[in-house]
Amino acid sequence: MTPRRELTVLVAADLISNLGSRVSVVAIPWLVLETTGSPAKMGAVAAAETLPYLLSSALGTPWADRIGLRRTSILADAGSAGLMVAVALTPWLGFGALVALVALVGALRGVGDRVKHVMFRPVAEAAGVRLIRLTAVYDGLGRLVTLLGATLGGLLVWRFGVTQAILIDAVSFAGCALLVGLLVRPSAPAAARPEGYLRALAGGFRYLHRDRMLLTMLLVVAALNMAVNASVAVYIPLWVADVLRGPAGLGLVLGAFSAGALLGNLLFTALGPRLPRYLTFVVGAAVGGAPRLLVLALGEELAVVLAVTFASGIGIAAVNPLLGVAIYERVPPELQTRVIGLAGSLAFAGLPVGALLGGWSATALGLGTALLAMAAFCLVVTLLPLLPALRPRAAPAPAGRGTRVGGRA
Structure with a gap:
């Protein structure tokens, strides 16, 4: 084959x-x-x-x-x-x-x-x-x-x-x-030196801790997953019930985001290799997070909500592929299994947290205030990669090695 x-x-x-x-x-x-x-x-x-x-x-x-x-x-x-x-x-x-x-x-x-x-x-x-x-x-x-x-x-x-x-x-x-x-x-x-379970696991944690850029990208994705799941599980159904007074618009809003993400993926597949990776990641995360929450908090027009939600889907389509290629290129091959495992766990941790936080915030604060608070949180987290200390640099060398591995992410 x-x-x-x-x-x-x-x-x-x-x-x-x-x-x-x-x-x-x-x-x-x-x-x-x-x-x-x-x-x-x-x-x-x-x-x-x-x-x-x-x-x-x-x-x-x-x-x-x-x-x-x-x-x-x-x-x-x-x-x-x-x-x-x-x-x-x-x-x-x-x-x-x-x-x-x-x-x-x-x-x-x-x-x-x-x-x-x-x-x-x-x-x-x-x-x-x-x-x-x-x-x-x-x-x-x-x-x-x-x-x-x-x-x-x-x-x-x-x-x-x-x-x-x-x-x-x-x-x-x-x-x-x-x-x-x-x-x-x-x-x-590449073969890694034989080591005990805890030592091997700690090696993955140490690498991820030292690669501040990669860790920041993972925190952004976890925050986006949290916001998306809070929206799907709680915010969007409540907004549809309160504003549209019926379930008919629920599929439209959810479908608009999915359709935007699919279109965005097609665009990124064609254009991604020619785009500046880190800046594209930041812009995609910023567009994919806060705007779709703000439009629900501030608007009652279904057409406007659908348009902004669709645009957010286009933006978020660049985030996961760029995180994936950053991990593949920056992490040494002998550490990839454990680092990819830790990265997946950290990124997906936002899903259950989002559902729980969405329900609590909507109950305690009201839907409008909960949406504004989540939007502010998303905006702050998605702009973190612009801080000078977290901008792209060479990946850290694994413990015990003197060479640097990886490329621009």
Whole structure:
């Protein structure tokens, strides 16, 4: 198999797995609702998957380095497939078993997703594909999968029932394991000196702490994720209910952001290699965060809200690809597994925090004040990269090495 086909297979395998996961985001809560009738238990199951996912993304990567990236990916996806089959049987196993199984799936998915992302770099380099092209295309396809996955999940639950929908998710994990196992053979990364688990984990933390530019970019992405999830879970539904007096506009507002992000991704894929990376990241983050919150706080015209939300989606489309290429180019190959794991955990930490903070702030402050406060927070955080101390410079050398690794981000 040619290197380009190998890269295509690896990206496709990851996206198939993600599509199945989006189906389960719809199917598993519906299973809980059918079997328990409890909204509180629906939330508990969602949290049971999210927290292990975040923890394993950060804490499981030293073991992945020992086992091997490709082998870890195959084992994680094969294990997730088996566990999802067990989840489909949980009406007979009980709610406690469901929570435990979902937590295990989250833990396996966290480390499995991270190691596939680490494999992208050597496979792309072997294929002669520029990393900024890869991260841009992958981000766009990922957004498309997210957009389609929830719809597909709902259709599968409606057409085949919740059990069959969850089994389809299991098939997606199994397919991913087979594709990687049979068709992907990435070159081995630079070997790191054998070291204990805690020492290996601490090495990732030390590198990320020293690379202030990369750490700042991650904090910006975490803040944006927090604002986006607060908007999707709380702010936008409340604004639609208060201003439009009905649910009809909810899909329009959410769809405008997704459509803008897809268009922005197409534009960035074409123009990204010629744009100044760091400045583009700052502008994209600033456009993608505060404006869409401010227009909800200050406006009541649906057309204006849709236009600003669409523009915010265009801006945010540059953020994830530029963060991804910065990690690939700045972090030494022998540290990438653990640093990418820590980076993913930090970036995704904004999602559960955003939902909780959105609900609390809207209740305590009122919707308008909560939106203004979140917009001010986003504006401050997204402008942090302009501080002189946080502007681009060479990546720090790993501990014990005298050379600097990485390029301009």
